[in-house]
Amino acid sequence: MDIRNLEYFIEVARRKSFSQAAEAIHISQPSISRAIKELETQFGITLFYRNTKYVELTDAGEFILEQAQQVVSSFENISTKLEGLTKMQAGKLHIGLPPITAVTTFAHLLSAFRKAYPKIRIQLYEFGPKKIETSIQDGLLDMGIFTPDESTELYEKIWFEKDPLNVIVHPAHRLAARDIINYQDLKDEEFIIYNSDYKLYDIIVSGCKQAGFTPKIALETSQREMMTQMVATNYGIALLPSKICKSLDTKTIVSKPFIDPKFCLRLALVWKKDRYLSHAFREFLTFVKKEYGVAEAL
Template structure:
């Protein structure tokens, strides 16, 4: 068994497709299929159920996948540890980042970090907040930026942002001229909301239910804050966005109103407890936490 075979199998499991995995690995589809078949023969069990469009992981495949992640993770940690022993700040740092956060804060932060540490390459992948958390736990990323709360039994948490969420209302709406709106008064309103893969979806829905006993009526879902605000301006519903995003809005047909009780938006860098964090990773955490975004 070769480590490369396990890496290939992890990619197929990730994309649930030999074709997509082969594209990501930059190898031919027949070569990838041959490698997986050889792994199955060596282990004496079927790892994948292949169909025309997708590849489904078997129960045995899930066992192999769990060990493959541990083994490749240990190899990665070994390489990082050896690299750190050279005392050279070089290498690559894999970061998971929700799109909302990336567009708001990180272009400036990345530029400053690059100027300070030009030999560290930042490899950024944009996922929804919930998927970032899962990917850090599964060690796909060395670190991620997540919306709190997360399970602090699993993750180290380094807070970087805390601000309130605000209500976006069309200017012709009855609530538009209020300075603040109580959540209980929004029971009959329709909302432009975040997709389920975004942590804010669950956070806001839970907040509504806990404080007012209902969940918001969701008319449309989006992953783009500019589209969400434009839909509010078009009088399609209300929305709730962090203050930093609201400060960037230029729509003339929207009023921004405070919510009571306040919903806070808390961001943090997270790492998995027990995982070795490279010197480059620790340097990035110190850099971003020191100035706070």
């Protein structure tokens, strides 16, 4: 069995697309298709359901995926240990990032890590928080950035971001002249809000309910640009992390601090508890902990 066929199979499962998998690993789509066909012939099973929009693992494909990940991880571990004999630091990591939140701090860390470990490749995937969490559980991502449930014992995590939420409004909005905004100011407003994939949806709705009202939601979205565009047309108000607000055009959007200090975005670097940690994974965690280890108390 060619180990590359298993790697191609895992990439297609991760991307749910033959064409996107081929583009990600820089080979032709026919080569990807041929590799999957060889595996299906070898095992005598169908690995994917296929249609014009996406591909999905069959039950047999799910089973093969779990075994393939173990085989590829073991193979990569052998390679990494051999490279270690010549004092080379190498490997690959798959990390999921949410599209709507500001991860500027983490981006600086990734840049610093790449300079320190140029042979360790980091592949980034932009997914919603729920898909990041599912992909970590399925082994398709090594780690991801989201707000984990603190009561769960499924994950290990390093907290690295705590960013208060600001209220953003149109310059002509009645709240634009306020120095600070409280819950009662928002009682009659139309909210442009993160969709329910995001922990901030729960934080905002829960905070408003505790203040005695249910927010009027005009739009739920996973697109930050959609949120800011709707606010810029005075369609409603939104709450965004303060670091994002600093980059907004003050001619079209006004940002005001919110009075509740608990009203904030908290992000952690999360990975599955008790999973196998490759050499690259361990090096990355060591690097991150040097930067954010004290952030556990956030």
